[in-house]
Amino acid sequence: MTCIKLRFTPFALAIALFSPTIYTDLSTGSAEAAEIVVPSQVALINDAIEQGWRDYEIRPASEADDATWCRRVYLDILGRIPTLEELNAFLADRGSGKRAKLVNTLLYDDRFTEEYAGHWGTIWTNILIGRSGGTERRTLINRDGMQKYLRDAFAQNKPYNDLVYELVTAVGSTKPGTKNFNGAVNFLVEKVNEEKAVLATSSTSRILLGQQVQCTQCHNHPFNQWKQQKFWEFNSFFRQTRSLRRFVDGTRDIDHAELINEDFAGEAGDAEDALVFYELRNGLTRVAYPVFTDGTEIAKSGYVSDVNRRDELGRLVLQSEFLDKMIVNRMWAHFLGFGFTKPVDDLGPHNAASHPELLDELGKEVRQHSYDLKQLITWITLSRPYQLSAVLGKANEIDDPSIGEMPKFSRFYLRQMSAEQLYQSLVTATGAGAAGSYEEQEQQRRKWMRQFVVAFGTDEGGEATTFDGSIPQALMLFNGDLTKNATSTKTGSFLDRIQKGGRSTRERLTSLFMAAVARRPTKNEVSVAGKLYVARKNNELEMLQDMWWALINSNEFIMQH
Amino acid sequence: MTNHWQTPAGMTRRHFMSHLAGSSAAYAASLSMGSSIYAFADELKQKRRSAIMLWMGGGPATIDLWDLKPGSPTGGPFRPISTTGNMQICEHLPLMAQQMKHMSVVRSMSTREADHDRGRYYMHTGYVPNPNITHPSYGSVIAHELMSQRPELEIPPFVSIGGASEGPGFLGMAWSPFSVSSNGRIRNLQMSLEESRLMQRMAALNMIEQSFSKRTRDLPAVEHSKVLKKTYDLMTSDQMEAFKVDEEPDDVKERYGTNGFGQGCLLARRLVEAGVPFIEVDLGGWDNHQGIHTILKDDKLPTLDKAMSALIEDLNARGLLQDTVVMWMGEFGRTPNINAQAGRDHFARAWSCVVGGADIQGGLAIGETSPDGSAVVTEPFSSEDLMTTVVKGLGISSEKTFTSKNGRPMKIAGGGKIIKDLLG
Structure with missing residues (x-):
């Protein structure tokens, strides 16, 4: 085994990536080789990141050797290290563009579908309901239901916008095997019940749109453009929604829950004009109706037959550019160790991004490519920053986000595996x-x-x-x-x-x-x-x-x- | 082959480890640190300071505990009672009333963070959250400053019981909280093989560790090695006996309360005796947006009253209170206004913390809130102020400055001002 000697220079890689090369046909998902060009988004990433290196006068780390890179990409895409056989097979491959080929295999070969779906299903379960969601006593969440929904979604590579729409608008039962089962409801089922759906409000805006609004529930936050008014307007979208407990026959033990939409009479008792009240810090009371973050209003009626508020919210979320940026930032952070912003789910104007144009551009690309997450993964894992070794050298000493510097992605940032x-x-x-x-x-x-x-x-x-x-x-x-x-x-x-x-x-x-x-x-x-x-x-x-x-x-x- | 592999009789584990580490300067340095000051251990033992934080996760309604407003529409149903200190507290804390001569209530806390995560961070560190830097929490700071008083300590200097506490920030993973459950049982502590073989494995492990740290030059790799050493120390230490809270007599367990928080407080006392400089004990469930007064009266207050009073009484009886700060706080207080669900919501503008022990004066009510509890009418105090005062009360200089990893000087406790009345 001569793995250590297989390292090739950054320039050699660049050539390998930009010349037309043998590549598996992405559209059919078959392992048949077909001529295609490495996606242009890779160059988009490389140009923006390399410009940053020039601006800060730093030199990137050398390229990671093939064995290290192979371990890295298995861990990130499938959630585990490669087996010895898999690693050796990769090292034995003398073909050009073998890294691109491996990414393609991990993403599209049927042998890996189950692992891929399991890994991303777990990641998203933790994002949506936390590591403890569905494990406490008397919880409404069914963790299996959440996981099943997500695993299925990733197994069929469901477009991300469809996934988001389903999570925001879901109705049905939490538990697999029950009538009306819809695992997607587990995201909101517990969050709409407590405290006027405050948690549904803050989670939906933070996780899906990168808007941190939890503080503005009680007051206008000095460092956040969100105002208290906006919080309660966003909150109004969830007020037709309720979770119903379904008990085990003859007991008070919760078997599962059902998330439903029902007419909302408003806090003033007029369903035609279904408003909510909130209190300012000086004790004055104000009213709010459903208004999206960009100012778009919907009808004020609380009758579901007039307007289904969560369906409207789903529609508006899909129009938001923050949807695009948020998924790019999240995926980027997953693969590169740091997002363009820190924390990754705060895209507010008070929190400057390290590479704002790249974030914008990649967001647009994702939208243009039908929110295909596997394509986004391909772009990122083939980009130059993802090829670099995890070495902090003299030439890039300032690139240390762990001490609060903006990341420049001039090396692979060491990080611990997740549990x-x-x-x-x-x-x-x-x-x-x-x-x-x-x-x-x-x-x-x-x-x-x-x-x-x-x-x-x-x-x-x-x-x-x-x-x-x-x-x-x-x-x-x-x-x-x-x-x-x-x-x-x-x-x-x-x-x-x-x-x-x-x-x-x-x-x-x-x-x-x-x-x-x-x-x-x-x-x-x-x-x-x-x-x-x-x-x-x-x-x-x-x-x-x-x-x-x-x-x-x-x-x-x-x-x- | 040298005799390292056979562990010669009479060679102590520490001695053995430092031999193994001989090849690596960094490892040897971290091992030899203790011995140079070991000679002074006996004198230092005389003044071994500790702190216990009782953390009330969720944000307790201090208006119902320590700063009652009888007669005001915001006052709620509870009546105040007199105490052995110079203040009145809630009628459902009768045992604590007996101990208030040792504790002071700061009634003029006024902060700005009314979100759980931000409030927890701010009250634990004396700094508002900042995406670019993570500040060390109370436990990490105090353990870091007081470790020189106990070179013989082999168990982690910062123990968090029944909760997660907050992390070490830029001080590094070696100062992170060691989380245990309140029964003191520690998972995976039992070695699965004889110690000599474990030591040999450790030698191989050290070699792999060092070479990776050297190659990457990145901090996470280096931090990992420090944690391995602490883990090894702990696994092989007799001091771990301190965690066996089950071995306490039944009447003592009963006095603290046979629940998680009660046993956690008892464990905290044992750890103070063993020389641990900082212990946090968590009692969650204070986020009472609904039906607050029933929950407080039937559950939270009896649990708190028993455990906290037992802890103070016990520390005092054992002569430990004069060297141990005890503090009680949550993320924030709760609204004076009682909401439509008979609950109280998050409120940071005017609330109370409780503190005493070591050089901190007991029996005082510091500051004052308006008749309905909605505002502080005297000089307001912040998390920085409280932390600075506690640090001073432990004999640590409040002028102490740390250097964060990017070279920025950081004042201990956010550079707050000392709450003068508390230090007498």
């Missing part, structure tokens, strides 16, 4: 999870995830994760069951298979390093392995076990790089 990525990586790379049906595996995974969630004790369901590089995470990786399974030496285990393959101890050690961190061991690491071999009284399997334990506990393993 889900870690779990999935160990399951796929080492079979650490138990077998069983999808549901059983999902239950196991969820149980494992729960140990890291800490709730804040507020009505808004605020939460944090202890999977943040702190001690509980380290303890889990040192001693937890997942690690025990991953380092098992039982017949048929990953380590057992490694030990039965390969021509020499050295080669088997190399396989371990490739599988975990996509590189060969250094001289020093080989020598440590030698010492361990002696300490284990020449038991090679136990030495491999020690090294594998060390590898999966290392920063290099837990980091996306």
Whole structure:
């Protein structure tokens, strides 16, 4: 294996990307090779990012080698590291444009559809209902329902605008298998019930449009153009909506919930003129009707037969340019580690973007390309910033967003895997999870995830994760069951298979390093392995076990790089 | 092959680890830090300061607890009662009334953050949220400043019980809160193999860690190594006994209250005794937009009253209160106006925090709000002011300045002013 030597210069890559090249046909989704040109959006990204480097007089990091890049793109697109076989297959490919080919395969080859959908379904479940949504007692949310809806949507590559429209306007039941099941309702089902749908208001505007409005519920915020009035106008769109509890027969246990639209009489009791009241900080009362963020008004009637307020909201959201920018920013942050803004879901005028024109342009491209997320992923993963290595050098020292600098994307920013990525990586790379049906595996995974969630004790369901590089995470990786399974030496285990393959101890050690961190061991690491071999009284399997334990506990393993 | 691999008898774990780390200057430095000041440990032990924060997640209605407004339309149904301090408090806190000689109520808190996330951040750090920098929270700052008083401490210096607290910001992951549940049980603490083999694995691990840190030169990689070391220390430390709150006698557990918060406060006392400089104990469920007075009377106040009074009484009886600051706060207060659902909404303009212990004066009511509770009528105090005062009350200089990662000087506690009456 000569993976390390396969690195090619940025310029070589640029040529590979811009010359017409063999490429899989995107439209049919087949693996048949067809002549197509690398999408022009890649150049759009590269031009804007490189201009930034020139402006700040920095030189980007060198290009990541193929093995590192392969690990990176599997983690970002499928949510796990590649298996040893997958990594080796990529390294063995001598064809031009192999990176583009791999992206294409991960996105369009049927073998990966399920993993792709599972990964993005999980990401979006966490965005829409948090990591604890649907896990508390007496919750209305059905987490399986949310996940099923999203998994199906990503499996068929549902256009993003359709996804958003469905989430905003959904009616039906939360639970798979019940009458009127519509998993999309799980986004709003709990958020419309509490406190006059305040949470539905702030979540919808923040997650889908990048508008942070939660503070303007109570007062005009000094740093935000949103005013209290706008909050309650946006809120008015949700006031025909209600969640109904459906109980298990003969008990008061909630079986599921149903999200419905019904006539809204308004807070003054006149459905023809269905207004809401809100209170200014000086105690005065004001009224609000549904008005979209851009000032577009809809009819004031509260009768659903006159005007379905959430359908109108859905329509208006789809017209907003913030819809486009928000998805671009979110996807960019997913792949590059930082968004064009920080936080990623605040696109307000008070929060300047690092590359505002690029954000705009990419937003327009997404709209023109029917909100096809797989195309957006292709543009980003083939762009130059995504090819760079994760090295902070002298020539780009100022490019450090972790200390509050605007990101310049002149290197790949190191970041920790998510808990889900870690779990999935160990399951796929080492079979650490138990077998069983999808549901059983999902239950196991969820149980494992729960140990890291800490709730804040507020009505808004605020939460944090202890999977943040702190001690509980380290303890889990040192001693937890997942690690025990991953380092098992039982017949048929990953380590057992490694030990039965390969021509020499050295080669088997190399396989371990490739599988975990996509590189060969250094001289020093080989020598440590030698010492361990002696300490284990020449038991090679136990030495491999020690090294594998060390590898999966290392920063290099837990980091996306 | 050297004898590192056999762990010679008589060689302590720490000693062994520093041998292993010999190849790496950075690792060795982090290991040797403790020993140089170890000689002074005994003297320093005499003045080992700690702080306990009781965090009321959701934003408690301080108008119903510490600053009642009987007779005002905003006053609600609760009556005030006299205390051993120079103030009255809610009738549903009778045990706390006995302890108020040790605690002071700052009734003139006036802040601007009435959103949960922003309020939690602001009250924990003394800084308003800023997208470009993350500030260290109380626990990280105080642990960082007080660690030199306890070189022998092997368990994390910042423990958060039953909640997430806030993070270390630019001080780095090594100062992040160690979150445990109130029963003190810690997941995955049990080593799955003998210590000598674990140490050998650690040596291999260190080598991989160092080479990655050196190659990328990026902070997350370096921080990871520091956390690994702390984790290893903790796994092999006898001091972890402090977490075994179950071993307390039944009558003590009963006195604190046999619920999560009660046991959390008891655990906090054990951790103070073990030398942990900062502990946060969380009690959530104060976000009472509906039916507030029933919830307070039947659930929140009895739980709080028992646990908080037991903690203060116990710390005092053990002579620990004179070196331990106890503070009570949430993100903000709640509206004087009672809404249509018989609840109170978020309100930051006029509310109360409670603080006492160490050099902080007890028994005082600081500041005053208007007769309906809607405004502060005396000098208003901020999170920065309170934090500066607490820091000073622990004997840390309030002039202390940190340097953030981008080289910006940052005053401890946002450079607030000292609430003079509290420091006597």
